[in-house]
Amino acid sequence: MIVNRRLFLKGSALIGCSLAAHPFMSTVTMAAAPGENRLVVIVLRGAMDGLDAVQPWGDPLLRKLRQNLSVGPQGGATDLDGFYALHRELAPLLPLWKAGQLGFVHAVSTPYRDERSHFDGQSMLEAGTANDMIAEMRKGGWLNRLLTVMPDPEAETAYAIGNEDMLILSGEAYRKSWAPNTKFTISPQAQLLLDRAYEDDPLFRKASAEAATIAANSPEIAGAGGPTAAAAALGGFAADRMNGRTRIAAFSLSGFDSHAGQEAVLGRALANLSAAVLALRDGLGANWDKTTVLAMTEFGRTVRENGSDGTDHGTAGAMLMAGGAIKGGKVFGKWPGLGEGNLYADRDLLPTRDVRAYAAWAMAGLFGIPRNALETVVFPALDMGTDPGILA
Template identity: 40%
Template sequence: MINRRFFLTAAATTAAIGMVPRLAFAKAATDRRFVFIIQRGAADGLGTLAPVGDPAFTAARGILAQDFANAPRLDGMFALHPALGRIAGLYQAKQALFLHATASPYRDRSHFDGQNVLETGSAGAYQVKDGWLNRLLAALPAEEAKAIAVAVTVPLALRGQRDVASYAPSALPDADDNLLQRVAMLYEGDRQLHALWSEAMATRALTADMAPNGAAMAARGGAGGGAGLARAAAATGALTAKLLSAPGGARIAMIETGGWDTHAQQRARLAGQLGGLDAMVGAIRDGLGPLWDQTIVLVATEFGRTVALNGTGGTDHGTAAAAMLFGGRVQGGRVMADWPGLAPNALYEGRDLRPTMPLDGFIGGAVASHFGLDPQRLMPVIFPGTATRAMGGLA
């Protein structure tokens, strides 16, 4: 291990992962940054962004509707969960945009399959071996095609032909300078490993003063209660911002968050999770400083949750959810939705929020606009096998 506070890996992920054609449609390099925050476990979009203007909302959600009695309204239909104070401020500043009743092409309710579709960008589970975010790197100029995962291992969305580093804290003992020097000498003759090791050492030096446990706690979700989770999430956000701000460093980052599978006692658990997300996004915004104006942050989950509560005060696996965009380049202050309604006869399979907006079109439109790419050429690359068109006017 490199030191007692951090575990650092530089992962070469090129072997046996499938071939991506060399793309030639990237424009000149810019100073833009992109962050993808994945909510593992199926986050409740109805509990995040509530359709309080829907006549069926209160009866359909039961006790969960009480959280929105005095919540800030974004418009005549939707209100934001009170735990999302920083995000509400971004919305007022027109730096937050929400998409509701959205879903990937996946229509079953398995976490593993749903996350596979979300991360590979494919039309079905296990049809593609690499991730949409790694394929995006091939469309960017070399100066921008640098990514890092704030995670113990590289998530599937970032796996592929392009080398990607991962960085996460650890409580394991320090390695002394002699060991580090010997490893550097061992890798010196290998062009690929030497480059990866050099990047790892640069990241280690950059983050030497960061808090030791923040990213790990935020990834687990729920550690240390609501306040502890918020502190951990803020530390992860600050770490991410620092990695993205370093000269010559990563331009793209992915953060894994867990704990969104709220089968029981959802009201308190979801409030804590959302408070953590709010703290994370706020720390990214604060840490990036002027770079925030060149940044977008995407938040998405594999699917939503049931409209009605179950017998333990929670919700079960559903279908449509909510996705979010934050940043200085976002054309925000809006909720995008083709609202299907929560009346019993409007629900998907009689239980779920019906999906009406394509998540892949939202993601593709956001990154194409942000990086100045042709959406018609980009969509088949990052979302193979789908016929969805990229949404316009997002960033």
């Protein structure tokens, strides 16, 4: 049996003590909440180039600024609405677009500006805070704070699949994690020993058996089939949990840092994103109609290509939305243009709205969270503005 990391259940101090000896651990993160609506947040690590993923090819300046990068239908992208075109590696998602279950938001960002550090940008994205609220970032992530303002949330599992802990669901509210990444082989004898060790502990006996069953039945999670299969496994694992009592999930996909050879680098990363979204759709079945998926990145990339057939760290970018609960078939957001005087710092796509506002409006519609709680507790100091109407 191959298991890719140790199960790590996060919760009370008592749970923490027992976990020290447990051989599984975790980074897709999930939590239970009342109701039937479901929310999945996918953190796209490495700063996805939104100008390439959802190409504003109707803006004639894009071709002038990116002469060596593929642009628009002539470069293999699929026209969406006469102005935006979808990157060829996201083409498997086109049926969702046509069904109104896929949409995008352009020219959005967190409040993070100018430093363009992956670490700081990701921390701010997951913490959901503003630039001047460093202390608040230490209090955990915005999905965890969402749980604290929900009416009667259940103390249910949270799973994490990936390389690292996710700040977005860390905090005071109860959650758990599971991450298959580093290969870890368990012999039948070792599994028997674990069963004996946890024989009198119903909580960890169940968790150990559950993780072993998942690993045995999901070899792609252990690395077979490459990154795309692993991304699909993340989506499939999340869907399986969300068909039960879990209602909120978060996991991360990496590989979006495209300083050089962007055609290949971003293509691979977007293929993984497509696989994860489709696995969620397929795994959720009828529950897909009650699901909203938000795929967000720490910042965008420069409008101009660099000398290495890539792009550098920027500011505004794009967010992907999917699920039967969204009002898809549309690219939301105010397009700022790429002309002289329209770029941020004369190099980046100008942000025209805070990406947190879209997440907040999604949570208001899905879970009935009051606006005041979203603007003060979940996303401190956020002005949600008007409802963009992203939910069906």
